[in-house]
Amino acid sequence: MEKTLVILKPSCLQRGLVGEVTKRFEQKGLRLAGMKMCQLTDDVLSEHYAHLAERPFFQLLKDAMMATPVIVCCFEGVGAVDVVRQMAGTTNGRKALPGTIRGDFSMSSQENIVHTSDSLENAAIELKRFFKDEEIFDYKSVSNAFIYASD
Numbered sequence: 404m405e406k407t408l409v410i411l412k413p414s415c416l417q418r419g420l421v422g423e424v425t426k427r428f429e430q431k432g433l434r435l436a437g438m439k440m441c442q443l444t445d446d447v448l449s450e451h452y453a454h455l456a457e458r459p460f461f462q463l464l465k466d467a468m469m470a471t472p473v474i475v476c477c478f479e480g481v482g483a484v485d486v487v488r489q490m491a492g493t494t495n496g497r498k499a500l501p502g503t504i505r506g507d508f509s510m511s512s513q514e515n516i517v518h519t520s521d522s523l524e525n526a527a528i529e530l531k532r533f534f535k536d537e538e539i540f541d542y543k544s545v546s547n548a549f550i551y552a553s554d
């Protein structure tokens with residue numbers, strides 16, 4: 404099982420898509436292991452988006468992520484990092500495929516509804532950034548036998 408971070412961005416909250424997006428991950432068969440609303444700060448976003456620090460849109464991106472509170476989620480499942488990333492679609496909503504979250508609900512790169520971890524290594528780092536250990540729950544999912552079978 405892998406755990407991955409999803410952030411429901413201000414665009415998700417403002418567009419009234421929190422239930423829709425969460426529903427997609429739940430219906431896919433991912434287990435919700437943690438979820439909370441929080442107001443992000445410039446400091447945590449500078450760390451989270453450090454790989455974009457030299458890009459011209461860096462401050463705009465951080466401002467957009469601070470425009471409202473966000474909801475941070477931890478989803479768990481077999482191959483969860485890649486599954487969640489595929490469900491989100493490519494960064495630019497205009498290029499993301501229909502059927503993906505960004506492809507269905509976004510028309511830009513900045514306001515693209517969700518953040519998703521891009522590797523297992525980064526998922527672990529990002530989950531530690533946004534959650535305390537006791538905020539991630541390891542309860543048993545009774546539906547697993549009907550989601551995974553032997554593969």
Ligand code: IDP
Pocket residue numbers: 455460464493494512513514515517518519521
């Ligand atoms: P990802 O979110 O698809 O993993 P990254 O390249 O890590 O993509 O970029 C992080 C976030 O920065 C994107 O989700 C998007 O909100 C924002 N972003 C990326 N490229 C652009 C751009 O060209 N203009 C404005 N915002 C951008």
